[in-house]
Amino acid sequence: MWFVLALISSLTFGLAGFMMKASSAKQGSTDHLLWGLYFSGTLGFLIWVLLTGTWSWDFASILSGIIIGIGSAAGNLLFMKALDHGPASLTSPIVNSNVVFTVALSVIFYGEKLSLSEWIGIALLIIAIIILPIDPDEKLRIHNLHWYLLVLIATLLFFLRNGGLKITEEMHLPNAMILFISYFFGLIWFSVEIIRKKHSKLAKSAKKIGLGWGLGSGIFSFAGMQIYAIALAEGPASIVSPIFSTNSLVVAILSIWIYRERLSLLQTLSLIILFIGLICIRL
DSSP: OHHHHHHHHHHHHHHHHHHHHHHHHTTOOHHHHHHHHHHHHHHHHHHHHHHHTOOOOOHHHHHHHHHHHHHHHHHHHHHHHHHTTSOHHHHHHHHGGGHHHHHHHHHHHHOOOOOHHHHHHHHHHHHHHHHTTOOOOTTTSOOOHHHHHHHHHHHHHHHHHHHHHHHHHHTTOOHHHHHHHHHHHHHHHHHHHHHHTTTSOOOHHHHHHHHHHHHHHHHHHHHHHHHHHHHHHHSOHHHHHHHHHTHHHHHHHHHHHHHOOOOOHHHHHHHHHHHHHHHHHHO
8 A cells, every 4th residue: 555655645746746836937036936835734733643543742753844844845946946957757767866865864873775677766866866966968968067957956855754754653752743844844834034135126926826736736736745655654764765755757857748748868868767667676
């Protein structure tokens, strides 16, 4: 059952990621997008913890929620900034390569065993990341070094979120409550950002676009993260986490199909290797 849940979490979270891409493509406000995401996400987790009776306002849950919230909020912010410099069809898969760190965490600290195909998958992920910047096609090459820096930091921050959930699960803490706290932290973060920038010349249309896509994205983000947390509780993180990371495939396919994003030959090869690696980890 956990395998099916992991697949569903990948699909739903991928739709949330694509909605973030859609907002960026329509030049929606990033702050309003992320405020909407964390508002609907917070509401979703609040309803969940109240219905399931998993409300737990203890120090460990609060601290864990804040740490994971930092990884989520800052990671999403840098992910959106990276989309300004590079295609979502590359940005999302590379950011999701944080799965390598989660697998390493599960194997080294929690004694989970890896099969040969999983080791091959991890090696392919690393190769894909290494060859990505080496591109002879100057017309399609991503020249802005900020994209590489933003993607690298976002990858580490998302590991703080995904790997953090693995740690809290091993500590037998209520992950639904922790996710509620983390999303509420993100809501506060972007509320402050919007208030701080209230005198900016941002068009009302940009705010409306960002808010609309953000509210929709938050619903799928809540669903994806909650199902992921349930799958983590029932299955090994060294398998569940790589399956969840394939949500980047949903973002990449939809971005290429709808927004006609072009990739160079080497970038396409990198993407193919990345997905083969994720598939090998799943086997």
